Amino acid sequence: MLAAHRYLNAQLAQQGEAGVRTLAWALSHGAGTPGEQAELADELFGQGLYALVRITNEGNSAAIERSARRDTGGVDRDWRGAWLDMDAPEITREFTAADGRSKGVITVQADARRARDTLWQGGIRVLGLVLAAGVFWAIFAMSLVRWIEARTSRDICERVRSLAQDKDAALTGSCEVAGVDQALVDAQRRVAATVEEQNARIESLQSEIYRDPITRLSNRRHFVDQFRLALADKTADTGGHLLMFRQRDLAQINRHLSRAFTDQWLRSSSERLRRLVEEFGGPATLIARISGSDFALLLPHTSAPQASLLAERVRRELRSLRVPMDKYGWCRWALAMAAYAPGDNMSDILARLDHALMCAESADDDQVAPASQAADSTRIGEYSWHDALVTALEQHRFSLSAQPLHDLSGTLLHYEASLTLHDISGTDPVPASIFMPPAVRLGLSAECDIQAIRLGLDWLFTHDDALTIPVSLATLAQGSFFPRLERMLADRPALTMRLIIEVDAAGLVEQGADVRQLCDVVTSAGGRVGVSRLSQQFGAMEHLHEFPLSYVTLSGSFITGLLHSPGSQHLAATVVATAMTLDMAVYAADVPDTATQFVLEDTGVRAIRRAVVNSAHAHDLAHDHQWVPS
Known part of the structure; x- marks a missing residue:
């Protein structure tokens, strides 16, 4: 519409230029009398294309003027003209005689009403087209929204039904938009129940992974992880103690008593020990079954007196949990305890405890054996002990003092x-107090005693x-x-x-x-x-x-x-x-x-x-x- 408005204004200006040139040419080539000038003015104005035609002779005295505004009283009361603002400019031009002398001035103004009417009609058509397109788009959009709502409602209902355990169960409410809210509530309830069930299953699986199946205590894997975290803690005053105790006669108990009785005895004994540790130990205390007959009690952030007191309670509890044996009277426990500090080597600590347990077995009592922390200690592996003892027996590398x-x-x-025992590497000789406990454990004590x-x-x-x-x-x-x-x-x-x-x-x-x-x-x-x-x-x-x-x-x-x-x-x-x-x-x-x-x-x-x-x-x-x- 703006482009058409500019175009029509340009056309009105060109129309005024054309009219003034035509009238000036005619007046310059013949029309000299006022009657002829009036005739020419009437002829130009009669075309209906101009709102003003004025011929002014020399001296600026009005001679001839034809005006549509004058014919209508000079007032244009059409509101469209003011709104559309279609005003043609007045074009003024001199006309001369044949000898070049100026004879007067011609003023011509194109009529803007037709242009205004044309612009108005075009605007009405465009507006009608826009309104029709808007109505069509509104109808299309409403249809599209209704189709999307219906499709979405059906999809939600189908998905909610798929969440139900019973595939044929009917949902509360319909599959319309109004019933989707209730369907979502039903789905949320089912999902919450499913999540709770899955969490319980995850906890059960974690319990199976980190718990001993018989005693329900922490297993070796969980104990090693927690012990490694305790040793990696570099904060101040984070040292602690580790108590290990071993049931020396578990194999004999399994042979003389039923397996079900042994499992029940281990389960009840572990439960009593767990309650004892919860009552007298700290929140971070951990009791675990690390092998068939070996148990461990991790005591982080505990001083030596605290650890000794709890170890004594455990020893007394173990003594009260003994079962009778045919050969030994009562089953026997061996206990050992070691202190640890952040940064210590876990294998070294467990090694010292294992050796202390062997010493406790040799002592044949249930007193808590301390594990040494000497820096110059002999540290070799159990399999290495076996190889060293077997090699020493084969090569007779023993001496007697x-x-x-x-x-x-x-x-x-x-x-x-x-x-x-003498080592071929030239290190210090190993006294019997060191190699005899491993020899007893490995079943080589008779060979060593025969050598002695x-x-x-x-x-x-x-x-x-x-x-x-x-x-x-x-x-x-x-x-x-x-x-x-x-x-x-x-x-x-x-x-x-x-x-x-x-x-x-x-x-x-x-x-x-x-x-x-x-x-x-x-x-x-x-x-x-x-x-x-x-x-x-x-x-x-x-x-x-x-x-x-x-x-x-x-x-x-x-x-x-x-x-x-x-x-x-x-x-x-x-x-x-x-x-x-x-x-x-x-x-x-x-x-x-x-x-x-x-x-x-x-x-x-x-x-x-x-x-x-x-x-x-x-x-x-x-x-x-x-x-x-x-």
């Missing part, structure tokens, strides 16, 4: 032997004194040991007369048949048998008369506390009296001071020593050595 034992008068009674006896017989060949060789109780439990021992003693009957085999007093109670067979083999060959650590197993006193023993030894905390305990002094006197009745000598080890020595002398103890030489027992173990399980 002997320490003399004198009676109170200074007379030499006998020598006490200790087995040592063989070396002992060689020592007796070059010496004239008697020699005591300790033998572990695990060795007596191996049936192949006694035939080999009998053949070795039979080959050297002269040397056997000065050989003394020493066993732990616990064997008189727990392995009476094995100890009796040992006594038969040794005494038949002319040798003697001694008993160590009687003070750790006073129950053996009622069996002393059943065995041909040469001597018994009192040691450990019983001796160290003897000076301040009248009851212990009376018990020591009883042991001496009983031994003398049975023609046995009584020795004392671990004597702390001279005052205790005087008490023992008055009691009747024949020999006193400040250190115990017995490789098979836990109180002899060097706590600054440890080994790492592979």
Whole structure:
């Protein structure tokens, strides 16, 4: 419309120019009288194309004028003219005579009404076309929206139905837009129920991954992850302790009792331990079953007194959870505890604990064994222990050291032997207190004890004194040991007369048949048998008369506390009296001071020593050595 408006205004200006040129030419070539001028003006104005035609002769006196505005009273009351603003310009031009003299001025103005009417009609047509297009678009848009709503409603309903567990179940409400809200509510309810079910299933799967299936305690995988996080915590005061305890007789329990009973016993015992840890341990305390018979209690952010107190509670609880055994009376637990700090090596800590557990097994009590943290400790793997021991046995890389034992008068009674393992790499020799616990674990204790006896017989060949060789109780439990021992003693009957085999007093109670067979083999060959650590197993006193023993030894905390305990002094006197009745000598080890020595002398103890030489027992173990399980 704006382009048409500009075009029509240009046409009106051109029309005025054309009219003034035509009239000026006509007047310049002939029309000279006023009548002729009027005739020409009427002819031009009569075409209906001009709103004003004026001829003014010389002197600016109006001569002839034809005007549409004058004919209409000079006022254009049509509102369309004011709105459309179609005004043609007045074109003025002089006309001259033939000789070039100016004769007057012509003024012509084109009539804008036709242009205005044309523009108005075109605008009406365009407006009508726009309105028709708008109506058509509105109808199309409404139809499209209704189609989209219907299609969307059907799609939502179909999707909501697919969420239902029952595919044929009808939804609440219709599939129209008004019923979609209720359908979405139904779908949200179903989705919420499904999410809750999936979360419960995820929690169940996580519990299966991180829980032991029998005890429902954390398994080894979860324990290792938590322990690694505790060791990676670099904040201040984040050290803690780790307690490990082992059920030593789980295999025997499974053999003598039903598997269902064993599982139920483990489950109930674990539940009691878990409640105990929750009551007395911190929020970060974790108890886990890391293998069939091994359990671990992680105590982060705990001091040594706190950890020791909780370990003692666990020990008492384990003691109350024991079940009877045919051979040992009650099932046995071994406990060990180690401290850790941020940045420590997890394998080293577990290695020290495993070695401490083996020491506790050798000690044959349920006291918590400390795990050493010495920097110069021996750290080799379990498989490496096996290879090292087997290689040493094959290559006979063992030696025997002997320490003399004198009676109170200074007379030499006998020598006490200790087995040592030598490494081909040239490192320091490994004492029996280090390699015997792994040998017991690996079933090689009998081989090591056979080596000790063989070396002992060689020592007796070059010496004239008697020699005591300790033998572990695990060795007596191996049936192949006694035939080999009998053949070795039979080959050297002269040397056997000065050989003394020493066993732990616990064997008189727990392995009476094995100890009796040992006594038969040794005494038949002319040798003697001694008993160590009687003070750790006073129950053996009622069996002393059943065995041909040469001597018994009192040691450990019983001796160290003897000076301040009248009851212990009376018990020591009883042991001496009983031994003398049975023609046995009584020795004392671990004597702390001279005052205790005087008490023992008055009691009747024949020999006193400040250190115990017995490789098979836990109180002899060097706590600054440890080994790492592979």
